[in-house]
Amino acid sequence: MPQKVNAGLAILEEMKDRLPRSERKIAEYILKNPKESINFTAVELGKKSGTSSAAVIRLCKSIQVNSFQDLKLRIAGDLQHERKDVRDIGPNESFETMVEKITHQSIRSLRETTNMLDMEQLSNAVKTILQADHIYFFGVGASGIAAMDAQQKFMRIHKQCSFYPDAHLAATAVANASKNDLIFGISFSGETHEVSKILEIGMKAGAKTISLTRYGNSLVADLAEINLFTASSLEPAFRSGATSSRLAQLHVIDILFMCVATSTFEQTIGYLDATRMAIDDLYQKVPKRKSANE
Structure with missing residues (x-):
C-alpha cells in the first residue's frame, strides 16, 4: 500500500x-x-x-x-501546493467575496479530508458494510444530515439500514442488534454524548462499529473498531451550521457508497435501476377505479 x-x-x-x-x-x-x-x-x-x-x-x-x-x-x-489561511466571514462582505470564500473552504475541506483517509481503514469499512445484515446510522445535529444521507444512499442498493433522529429510538433499535449488524456513528467533534452511547450500546449487543469524526483520538473514535476521519481545522467560529465539516462528512459517505457500489457492480446497477423505476412510477397517473355500475 x-x-x-x-x-x-x-x-x-x-x-x-x-x-x-x-x-x-x-x-x-x-x-x-x-x-x-x-x-x-x-x-x-x-x-x-x-x-x-x-x-x-x-x-x-x-x-x-x-x-x-x-x-x-x-x-x-x-508544500507542493499553496495553502491559504481560512478566513471567517466578516460584516457587510460582498456576495462575490462570499462565493470565493465558501468555494475555497469547501474545496480545501474535501482535499484535506481525502488526504486524511486511511486506505486500510476505508477497505475494512467497505468489507464490514458489505457483510452487515443491517446498518444503523446515527448522528446528532448537522452530523444527523450525513447519517440520513447515508441511510438513503445504501437503502437504494438494497442494504438493510436505518437512521433514527431520536436517540431513544436509536438506543431501542441498537439494543437488539446482532453480531452481524453494524453501528455507524457520525460526530464532527468526536465527543457527542448521544453518539458515543449508541456505539456503546451496539458494542454490548455484539455489533460491529464504525466512526466518522474529526482527526485524532476522541470519545466516539475510541469506541469504534474502524475509524474514518474528516478535516476539521477549516471550520471558522462564525459558521455554526458546520458547513465545511458537513460537506466533508458527506464526501466520505459518497466515497464509501461508491466503493461498495463498485465492489458489487452488477447487483448495484440492478438495484439502482429498480429504485429509479419505482420513483418514476410515483409520478405516473393513477388509473381511476371502476364504479360498481361499470
Whole structure:
C-alpha cells in the first residue's frame, strides 16, 4: 500500500490544541516553519523548538503518524501546493467575496479530508458494510444530515439500514442488534454524548462499529473498531451550521457508497435501476377505479 505523502500540516493543525505542552510547541514550530522543518533531524527539531528528540517521537505517535520521516514526507507533499489561511466571514462582505470564500473552504475541506483517509481503514469499512445484515446510522445535529444521507444512499442498493433522529429510538433499535449488524456513528467533534452511547450500546449487543469524526483520538473514535476521519481545522467560529465539516462528512459517505457500489457492480446497477423505476412510477397517473355500475 503506497505511503501517504500529504496532509502533514493539516494533521498538525487538527491536533495541536489537543497535544501535551512540549508536543504542541513542536507542532506550532513546524506550522510556522514547514520548509526548514523537513530538513531537520528529530534532534535538531527538538532543539529548535525548545523541546527534545523524544518529544518529537512522542508527537508522531500522538498524531498517529508512523515516524518523523513519514511526517516530513507528508509536509513536503503539502508544500507542493499553496495553502491559504481560512478566513471567517466578516460584516457587510460582498456576495462575490462570499462565493470565493465558501468555494475555497469547501474545496480545501474535501482535499484535506481525502488526504486524511486511511486506505486500510476505508477497505475494512467497505468489507464490514458489505457483510452487515443491517446498518444503523446515527448522528446528532448537522452530523444527523450525513447519517440520513447515508441511510438513503445504501437503502437504494438494497442494504438493510436505518437512521433514527431520536436517540431513544436509536438506543431501542441498537439494543437488539446482532453480531452481524453494524453501528455507524457520525460526530464532527468526536465527543457527542448521544453518539458515543449508541456505539456503546451496539458494542454490548455484539455489533460491529464504525466512526466518522474529526482527526485524532476522541470519545466516539475510541469506541469504534474502524475509524474514518474528516478535516476539521477549516471550520471558522462564525459558521455554526458546520458547513465545511458537513460537506466533508458527506464526501466520505459518497466515497464509501461508491466503493461498495463498485465492489458489487452488477447487483448495484440492478438495484439502482429498480429504485429509479419505482420513483418514476410515483409520478405516473393513477388509473381511476371502476364504479360498481361499470
